Amino acid sequence: MPSPKTNNNKQSTFKTKLKGLLVMIVGLLLILFFVLWSSLFKNYPVDGQKQMLAIGSGDTYSGFIDRLAKDDQVNFPIVLKLYHRVMIHDTMKAGVYEVTQGMSIRQVLNMLSDADNAQMNRILVIEGTTFKQLIEALKKDELVTKEVSHLPYPELLKALNIPYDHPEGLFSPDTYFFAKGETDRKILSDLYQRQIKALDDAWAKRASDLPYQNKYEALIMASIIEKETSVDRELEQVSGVFVRRLKMGMRLQTDPTVIYGMGDAYKGNITRQDLRTPTAYNTYTISGLPPTPIALPSSKAIEAAMHPDSSNHIYFVATGNGGHKFSSNLQDHNRAVQEYLSVIRAKN
Incomplete structure (x- = not known):
């Protein structure tokens, strides 16, 4: 029959192990809390009271998180990617979003999955692309209201009051920001006006003896x-x-x-x-x-x-x-x- 001393030793050892286990659990919880707080619940880096965040067509959560990590703007990027996989069952939506001071990174990640949250739409017109490619991009953009992009080219030019017979080359390539829901008519008109101004300015200062x-x-x-x-x-x-x-x-x-x-x-x-x-x-x-x-x-x-x-x-x-x-x-x-x-x- 075990002596009382032996029982006391066993109880003491059990209590010590239990205490150690509890300390370890508490430690792990504290580490988990720290990791979550330093990653998901950390404030998104904002210059001033608010700033606009542009997300392009084809941008991904993984790429976005990697860019933030590369610039030392987030901690534990792997946690952010796991959160995306488990909690956000959608892709990033192109657009321009307003991020205000105090918003957490988690809130920003959630916001970027819904185009309805976008304040503006980012339109990228790449140098050297054709007008046909521009039109196709506008047709596919869910944040653009379609008015003229479906028209045959002669009717489209007439609708835009453009005095040329062919649209190629008449629209300025660059990155533009338009209000969400802006019409393709307004976007094309703006791009046309910018291109003609660039052409007029350059023509006025052209070299002599050009053919x-x-x-x-x-x-x-x-x-x-x-x-x-x-x-x-x-x-x-x-x-x-x-x-x-x-x-x-x-x-x-x-x-x-x-x-x-x-x-x-x-x-x-x-x-x-x-x-x-x-x-x-x-x-x-x-x-x-x-x-x-x-x-x-x-x-x-x-x-x-x-x-x-x-x-x-x-x-x-x-x-x-x-x-x-x-x-x-x-x-x-x-x-x-x-x-x-x-x-x-x-x-x-």
Whole structure:
């Protein structure tokens, strides 16, 4: 029979273990509380009393949380991602949201899953995209009220009081913020007015001796420049090549015009047959400029069209490593083409 002393020792050991277990549970609860308070219930970082938070189409919770973590604006991003997976059964909705001082990160995450919470709508018009792509984006945007985007182009231009026969190139690419529910009519009108102002301003300060009959031809050139290079420092060089070709009576021979003329027949590659097939836009088969722009040019491309460089280059080809190699004679150009092909073969 166990002695009273042995029983007391067992009871003491049990109490010690129980106390240790309770301390551990309390410690874990405190850690959990700290983690939750430092992550989900932490105030969202706001400059001033309130600020606007823009969420683009295609943005995800994971990417949004990663950006906040990268900027040291949130703690324990894994907790935020788990909260999203367990508690928010929806995707982020594009729009511009008002975040006020004192809102927790949890409240902001919940808010971003409902487009009805958006105060404004973010419209992204990418440089070099086509008018057709712009229209399709507006049609798909649930925060845009549709009035004119369904109309055939001639009727759409008439509804917007735009005195041109073709819409391509007439709308300014940039990031814009409009009130939620704004009409496509108002959005397109604003983009048109911005583009025409940029064109008018650049035309008024254009270089002398340009081979354009009017500012619309300069806009056509700007759209070609926009499609030929994404490197800002090359814009005036590309402009110079095409301006000199126009002055010499040399065909522009630029692939983006061929692609535009092919329309829906373009599947990602141009063949030699495509280059030989005449269209109104194929600058391998026509002389001078195509009849309309081939994309939505940026203000930088418009400026470049008005201010070509003063070199003697009339050729250029991609380097294969970003950017282009410019040449003033066919021999140097052919050598640059072979260098480009060598780079491509090495990569494959």
